[in-house]
Amino acid sequence: MLMKARAFVSACLFGLVCFCVVFAGPKLTFNDGKSSCELTQSYQLWGAYTQNPNDVPATSSCADLFLKQGRVGVKGQAIPGLTYSTIFAFDNLGKDQFTGSLGTAQATTNTTFQLYDLYMSYALDSTFANITFGYFRPQSGHENIAPDAGVNSLDKGLTSMYLRSFLTGRTSGRETGVNIGGFYGSKFVGVAYNLGGFDPTQGLIAGTDGGPRKWHPLGVGRLAVSFFDADMPSYRLSPEINFFGQRKGITLGGHYSYQGATDETWDTSAVKYNAVTKAYSGAVKYVGGFQKNGSLGGDFVGNFMGLNIDGEYDVMSRSVNGISYHGGLVKASAANFTDRVYHIRGGYDIPLPKDQFLEPALMYTEFDGDAKSTVYPNGVDHILDAGLNWYLNKNNLKIAAHYIKQGGRPKSNYQSAAPDANGNVTVRGDMVAVNFQVQF
Numbered sequence: 001m002l003m004k005a006r007a008f009v010s011a012c013l014f015g016l017v018c019f020c021v022v023f024a025g026p027k028l029t030f031n032d033g034k035s036s037c038e039l040t041q042s043y044q045l046w047g048a049y050t051q052n053p054n055d056v057p058a059t060s061s062c063a064d065l066f067l068k069q070g071r072v073g074v075k076g077q078a079i080p081g082l083t084y085s086t087i088f089a090f091d092n093l094g095k096d097q098f099t100g101s102l103g104t105a106q107a108t109t110n111t112t113f114q115l116y117d118l119y120m121s122y123a124l125d126s127t128f129a130n131i132t133f134g135y136f137r138p139q140s141g142h143e144n145i146a147p148d149a150g151v152n153s154l155d156k157g158l159t160s161m162y163l164r165s166f167l168t169g170r171t172s173g174r175e176t177g178v179n180i181g182g183f184y185g186s187k188f189v190g191v192a193y194n195l196g197g198f199d200p201t202q203g204l205i206a207g208t209d210g211g212p213r214k215w216h217p218l219g220v221g222r223l224a225v226s227f228f229d230a231d232m233p234s235y236r237l238s239p240e241i242n243f244f245g246q247r248k249g250i251t252l253g254g255h256y257s258y259q260g261a262t263d264e265t266w267d268t269s270a271v272k273y274n275a276v277t278k279a280y281s282g283a284v285k286y287v288g289g290f291q292k293n294g295s296l297g298g299d300f301v302g303n304f305m306g307l308n309i310d311g312e313y314d315v316m317s318r319s320v321n322g323i324s325y326h327g328g329l330v331k332a333s334a335a336n337f338t339d340r341v342y343h344i345r346g347g348y349d350i351p352l353p354k355d356q357f358l359e360p361a362l363m364y365t366e367f368d369g370d371a372k373s374t375v376y377p378n379g380v381d382h383i384l385d386a387g388l389n390w391y392l393n394k395n396n397l398k399i400a401a402h403y404i405k406q407g408g409r410p411k412s413n414y415q416s417a418a419p420d421a422n423g424n425v426t427v428r429g430d431m432v433a434v435n436f437q438v439q440f
Contacts, residue, residue, distance in 0.1 A: 027076075036076035040087070042149055042439035044069040050100040052429035059098050059426065066094035068101065068435065069148065071116065081123045089116040089172070100406060100431035102155055102413065103171070116172060121237075128182040130235050137164075137173045138220040139181065139194035139237070140255045141312050142299040143343065144173055147238050149395050149439055152308060153385045154402040157343030157365035159312045161413065163295060166316040166339070166375075167218060167257055169202030169288070175218070183235035190230030190251075192239075194222045200259070204375075207263030207289020214289075216260030224253035231301055239301070241310055244349050244357055244394055247303040257295045264289035266323040271330050284323055284332050286374040291319040306349035308359075313342040320374055337370035347389070357391040361402075369412060379412030398437040405430050 027038040046068040052059035073087035090113045095105040106112050119134030137145055143159040151157075164173030177198030184191050198218040206212040224231075224239075229249035231239045239251070265287040272281050297314030315338050322334040347361035363385040369376030387402025406428045408414030417426035 031079075034080055035078060037074055038076050040071070040073045040075060040440070042069070042071040043067065043437070044149070045436045046101065046433050048099050048101060048431050048433035050096075050098060050429045050431045052098055052100075052426075054429070055098070055426050056424040059429075061429070062096060062098060064094075064096040064099040066092060066096070066099070066105075068092065068095070068103075071439075073117070078120065082120060084120045085117055086115075087117040089114055097417070098426065098429070100404060100428040101433070102161060102428075114172075116174065125182070126235065127184055130181050132179045132181070132237065133177070135174055135176050136179075136237070138167060138175065138177065138196050138198055138218065138257065139179060139222040140167060140220055140257055140295065141297050141314055142224075142239070142253055142301065142310065143312050145238055146241055147395075149398075149437055150238075150241050151345075152242055152347040152359055152361040152389055153345055153363040154387055154400060154404060154433060154435055155385075157312070157345065157363060158367045158381060158383065158413075159297075159314055159341050159343045159365065162339070162341045162367050163297070163314050163316065165204070166293070166295060166318075167205075167220070168198075168200055169204035169206075175200050175202075177218070179220075179237075181235060181237075183230075183232060185226070185230045185233075188228055190226035190232075192222075192224045192226075192232070192235070194220075196220045200262075202288075204288040205259070205262060205293070207265040207287065212262040212289065214261050214263055216262060218257060218259040220255065220257040222253065222255040224251055226251040229303070231303075241301055242308050242347070242349070242359075242395070243303045244391070245306045245351065248305065250300060250302040253299045253301075255295070255297050255299075259290075259293045261291045262289045262293075264291065264320055266325075266332060268323075268325055268330075271325060273326075280326065280330050282330075284325060284330060286320070286332070289320075291321055293318045306351070306357075307346070308349065309344075309346040311342070311344040313340075315340050318374070335372040335374060337372040337374070339367070339369050339373055339376060341365075341367040349391075355393075357389075357394075359389040359391065360387075361389055362386050367408075367412060376412050379408070379410060379414070381408040381412040381414040382406070395437070396439050398435075400435040400437070401433075402435070403430075403432050 029036045051061045070090040075085040119136040121132040168175045175198040179196035181194035201211045203209045229247045231251045267285040270282040299312035301310040317338045322332040343365035345363035347359045349357045366382040369379030384405040389400045
């Protein structure tokens with residue numbers, strides 16, 4: 001089995017190297033140079049081999065070649081001081097549902113082509129007051145706001161997916177809102193801040209599809225302090241992680257979010273009454289909403305010459321009233337719970353000729369659900385990622401080969417499919433994969 005995996009990865013790597021060509025995206029300037037429009041594209045093509053020894057019913061180990069991530073967008077300057085960005089996404093095209101990567105395979109029609117970002121930023125003051133409005137990521141944890149193509153693990157840590165879902169109800173982590181932020185940097189210290197307000201309407205957050213009857217906005221704040229070299233030259237929404245030996249510094253960041261009561265909703269359709277025994281069977285199911293919802297977390301990014309290390313720890317707290325159904329014969333108790341997620345990651349860039357780099361990288365990430373959690377009760381999800389990244393043109397052209405060891409227990413995203421009628425579950429198997437990444 002291991003020999004088959006090695007052969008599959010080697011074949012994918014050879015094929016991808018043979019087709020490594022990068023072009024710059026076209027850029028148009030107009031309005032006497034005051035306005036611009038630039039086309040951007042980013043793709044990740046994965047070849048993966050997944051072992052599924054724990055599935056019930058049994059699932060054969062299998063190879064899979066699929067488009068893990070696709071992005072097409074435009075960005076530029078509308079008028080002096082006002083920039084814009086629009087990105088569309090099409091992910092997991094051709095993915096097998098039993099492949100061990102995060103994310104759901106598209107339907108066979110492959111019709112999912114969705115808006116990912118649509119926002120504008122106005123520099124009221126380019127240092128202290130940059131106002132962003134539209135559909136974008138709240139400025140919370142570093143893994144959430146870091147560029148997808150900028151991490152040195154095969155995929156982002158679990159700190160991205162779980163926090164995004166907790167705040168917005170979407171794994172993309174996007175929501176409509178407004179943010180004000182700034183960055184001030186001196187020779188030895190840099191400070192970045194962001195304060196945002198968002199209007200979540202997704203059912204898991206609002207409690208009902210389309211928006212809640214009880215309305216409270218999501219408030220998010222982030223503060224990051226850099227020592228020595230800063231992690232950004234000027235204000236930006238998405239800081240980098242790998243600086244390819246050009247940075248000597250560390251950034252410490254923290255974030256906080258809070259949202260008040262929305263429509264707490266419970267599904268009672270599974271509850272049945274037996275007139276003979278005069279007893280109820282089945283259970284109520286949590287749909288969404290809460291009395292309060294919030295997160296608190298800290299993160300760091302350190303770079304010294306070729307060494308790149310980063311980590312994050314987040315706690316996600318929610319309060320629900322529960323439900324008493326049919327005079328208290330069926331109940332879901334009130335609960336205050338806190339889920340936790342973290343990651344630690346490191347890599348070292350080894351310079352090669354022609355401005356290329358080779359980077360061995362390692363990451364461990366884990367999610368732990370509270371016993372009282374209404375979303376992931378007692379859920380555990382953890383990933384160990386070990387791999388080698390070959391940067392032919394930094395993050396614009398990269399080939400990565402990684403081994404992913406995964407574990408956990410339901411209920412969490414380690415469980416990759418709903419239980420069948422007998423309660424059997426499918427989980428993410430261990431995986432070896434090659435990622436060919438190109439962006440321009």
